[in-house]
Amino acid sequence: MSASVIFTSLTKTFGINCQIFFVTLLFALPLGLIISFGSMSRFAPLRAIVKTFVWIIRGTPLMLQIIVIFYGPGLLWDGDLLPRLTAVCVAFIINYACYFSEIYRGGIQSIPRGQYEAGQVLGMTKSQIFFKVTLLQVIKRVIPPMGNEFMTLIKDTALANVIATKEIIMMSKEYATKGLIWPLFSTALFFLLFCGILTLLFGWLEKKMDYFRV
Amino acid sequence: MPILEVQNINKSFGSTKVLNDISFSLERGKALAIIGSSGSGKTTLLRCLNFLETPNAGRIIVNGETLFDAADHSSKSDEEIRKRRLHFGMVFQSFNLFPQYTALENVMLASLLLAKERPDYKQNKRAIHEEIEHHAIELLSQMSLEGRMSHYPHQLSGGQQQRVAIARALALHPDILCFDEPTSALDPELTGEVLKVIRSLADQHTTMIIVTHEMAFARDVADHILFMDGGVIVEQGTPTELFENTQNERTKAFLSRFSQNN
Numbered sequence: 001m002s003a004s005v006i007f008t009s010l011t012k013t014f015g016i017n018c019q020i021f022f023v024t025l026l027f028a029l030p031l032g033l034i035i036s037f038g039s040m041s042r043f044a045p046l047r048a049i050v051k052t053f054v055w056i057i058r059g060t061p062l063m064l065q066i067i068v069i070f071y072g073p074g075l076l077w078d079g080d081l082l083p084r085l086t087a088v089c090v091a092f093i094i095n096y097a098c099y100f101s102e103i104y105r106g107g108i109q110s111i112p113r114g115q116y117e118a119g120q121v122l123g124m125t126k127s128q129i130f131f132k133v134t135l136l137q138v139i140k141r142v143i144p145p146m147g148n149e150f151m152t153l154i155k156d157t158a159l160a161n162v163i164a165t166k167e168i169i170m171m172s173k174e175y176a177t178k179g180l181i182w183p184l185f186s187t188a189l190f191f192l193l194f195c196g197i198l199t200l201l202f203g204w205l206e207k208k209m210d211y212f213r214v
Numbered sequence: 215m216p217i218l219e220v221q222n223i224n225k226s227f228g229s230t231k232v233l234n235d236i237s238f239s240l241e242r243g244k245a246l247a248i249i250g251s252s253g254s255g256k257t258t259l260l261r262c263l264n265f266l267e268t269p270n271a272g273r274i275i276v277n278g279e280t281l282f283d284a285a286d287h288s289s290k291s292d293e294e295i296r297k298r299r300l301h302f303g304m305v306f307q308s309f310n311l312f313p314q315y316t317a318l319e320n321v322m323l324a325s326l327l328l329a330k331e332r333p334d335y336k337q338n339k340r341a342i343h344e345e346i347e348h349h350a351i352e353l354l355s356q357m358s359l360e361g362r363m364s365h366y367p368h369q370l371s372g373g374q375q376q377r378v379a380i381a382r383a384l385a386l387h388p389d390i391l392c393f394d395e396p397t398s399a400l401d402p403e404l405t406g407e408v409l410k411v412i413r414s415l416a417d418q419h420t421t422m423i424i425v426t427h428e429m430a431f432a433r434d435v436a437d438h439i440l441f442m443d444g445g446v447i448v449e450q451g452t453p454t455e456l457f458e459n460t461q462n463e464r465t466k467a468f469l470s471r472f473s474q475n476n
Contacts, residue, residue, distance in 0.1 A: 117266055117304075118306065120266065120299065121299055125296060211314075212366050212368065213368040
């Protein structure tokens with residue numbers, strides 16, 4: 001088997017990793033914001049429920065969560081299994097939304113009270129204060145920790161192979177079982193390249209936000 | 215008729231009584247200074263007027279309109295409070311400018327958002343925007359900030375930031391402008407430029423309430439002074455009455471501590 005054929009198949013399967021990455025972000029970024037609002041709610045029971053949920057999700061391995069979401073319905077109530085990739089994405093979205101929610105919460109709570117009060121005395125509504133005053137300041141503050149999460153996320157996508165989703169690590173392990181070991185190691189290049197692009201992107205974003213201080 | 219009447223305001227935080235039966239009134243075009251040591255309730259009183267705190271009892275009346283009555287406060291929505299707030303302007307000790315906006319944008323932002331509620335906003339968008347910008351430029355010039363309009367807050371000195379904050383509060387044409395220790399966060403050399411601006415506002419007969427530790431300034435600029443201690447108004451009167459003909463022992467003790475320090 002030629003190297004170019006192998007690289008093509010690795011590239012193709014890395015597409016699955018990228019797919020998990022982007023789908024997770026698409027849903028987990030807004031869901032995380034909703035969860036963070038829940039964890040800051042003035043209604044204590046809601047806050048307790050949300051905090052317990054976040055504790056459970058952050059306190060258990062993502063690999064286990066993938067297994068539970070994929071096999072759970074069948075084992076518990078004889079339900080239909082989700083398609084493998086869907087199950088992986090659901091687990092990733094829930095898991096990452098919980099991490100994002102804590103980052104958002106940190107960002108939101110770090111905005112001084114005075115910013116809200118200044119908006120209030122100027123007759124702004126709550127949503128105007130959020131969107132026109134605090135949001136951009138929160139975004140500026142969460143960019144560095146988010147950069148970390150994004151990098152962890154692309155590498156975590158390799159966990160999808162635990163339920164036999166054919167992503168890049170799974171593919172390269174198939175070559176390994178046939179006695180070809182270098183494809184497995186070469187997968188590092190794909191992740192390195194991806195993280196390199198992320199690093200540049202986040203560096204650019206931070207620079208973009210450099211015109212003001214919070 | 216006084217522009218502002220405050221009647222029997224009470225405010226407690228938990229079991230701590232911070233304001234105890236505060237009543238006073240203010241005439242249009244006059245400057246009122248509130249003095250007193252830290253923890254005497256001055257700032258809380260100002261925050262009550264701006265609806266940043268809700269008094270437990272009492273009434274606030276502006277231009278004969280009852281803006282706040284603790285007796286039926288539960289019926290008042292956020293929306294109502296938001297409109298009533300606009301009778302008051304507030305300048306904070308820590309400026310609280312919005313860091314992502316330039317000086318000019320800081321002054322314009324609230325006016326632009328309020329203009330969107332006008333029924334004619336859609337047709338006259340451009341004209342309204344220009345009018346707001348024109349007014350903001352005028353206010354910043356009045357604060358001697360002509361060359362600083364497109365600067366961001368972090369590029370300005372404390373004194374300049376506070377002057378932007380004053381322009382921002384004035385932009386909404388409040389009936390009464392409140393200052394909460396406007397120079398306490400400033401170096402002595404920057405204090406002067408902010409006091410100068412407040413003084414010129416007093417000369418133009420802007421109705422103001424100034425919480426301050428600058429005794430000489432209060433004496434100089436205010437038409438009327440309240441001395442607060444332990445959540446009550448201990449003594450009030452004109453600057454001459456209060457400083458030269460002090461009646462109350464607590465006021466005397468407070469003022470003598472200040473004259474020793476200066």
